[in-house]
Amino acid sequence: MSGKWRQLKSTLAKEYSATTVNITLQSLTAVFAKAIIWKYLEENPLKKVEQIRVAEEDGPFLTLDDIDKLRAVMEAGLYRDAIETAFFTGMRVSEICNLKWNDIDFVAMKIRVKNTEWFSTKSKKERTVPLHPNLAEILGLRSRVDHSPFVFIRNDGKQVDRATANDKFREYCKITGLEPLFHFHSLRHTFASHLAMKGVSLYFIQKILGHASIETTTRTYAHLMPDPLMHAVKELDY
Numbered sequence: 001m002s003g004k005w006r007q008l009k010s011t012l013a014k015e016y017s018a019t020t021v022n023i024t025l026q027s028l029t030a031v032f033a034k035a036i037i038w039k040y041l042e043e044n045p046l047k048k049v050e051q052i053r054v055a056e057e058d059g060p061f062l063t064l065d066d067i068d069k070l071r072a073v074m075e076a077g078l079y080r081d082a083i084e085t086a087f088f089t090g091m092r093v094s095e096i097c098n099l100k101w102n103d104i105d106f107v108a109m110k111i112r113v114k115n116t117e118w119f120s121t122k123s124k125k126e127r128t129v130p131l132h133p134n135l136a137e138i139l140g141l142r143s144r145v146d147h148s149p150f151v152f153i154r155n156d157g158k159q160v161d162r163a164t165a166n167d168k169f170r171e172y173c174k175i176t177g178l179e180p181l182f183h184f185h186s187l188r189h190t191f192a193s194h195l196a197m198k199g200v201s202l203y204f205i206q207k208i209l210g211h212a213s214i215e216t217t218t219r220t221y222a223h224l225m226p227d228p229l230m231h232a233v234k235e236l237d238y
Contacts, residue, residue: 012024029046051122061193082152099111
């Protein structure tokens, strides 16, 4: 059965971008997951069909001044909290949209980015992201919606979707004059770029972002690291 779905993936890839194909596969996976819950299917036919690997490009990142401008115009509430989550964790928009309350450990101060029946991380691997104290305060003030395990829920009871989250972020960028340079994924680059500029180990950045290899992290963020050779020479005190 999975062979037919792989064939469909290959057919779509000939006409559409890898990102579009992956979104289509994610949507179908969610539909089949519901069918399993409703007892129409016993197993998800897309379970063994991998998404197309998309290289993460070295996109632009927001400066501290840009961040201040955005915070000055963002309305308090759902989308601001989602954007702040990206600022403080570097999580992908799909990971934020699927974040559940039981993924957040306010005692150990960490967030677990998990795979589920209807959602999987880009690398297919789970990881743990440190919970910044500022984000812990933001999320701690969020009102939990009855009967929903998800953190980011709209007024109609549905999960925030990646397209709407991106549109809302772009709307704020337009107000501050930052459009069309940035999109929601730029928040991930912003998080990692500022860590690199602070001298945080590329190995640690890789683990937090969930990159499949250190090469991806190095290629994207190594040029932002403080010069270690210059720092070493400055250690001399004679």
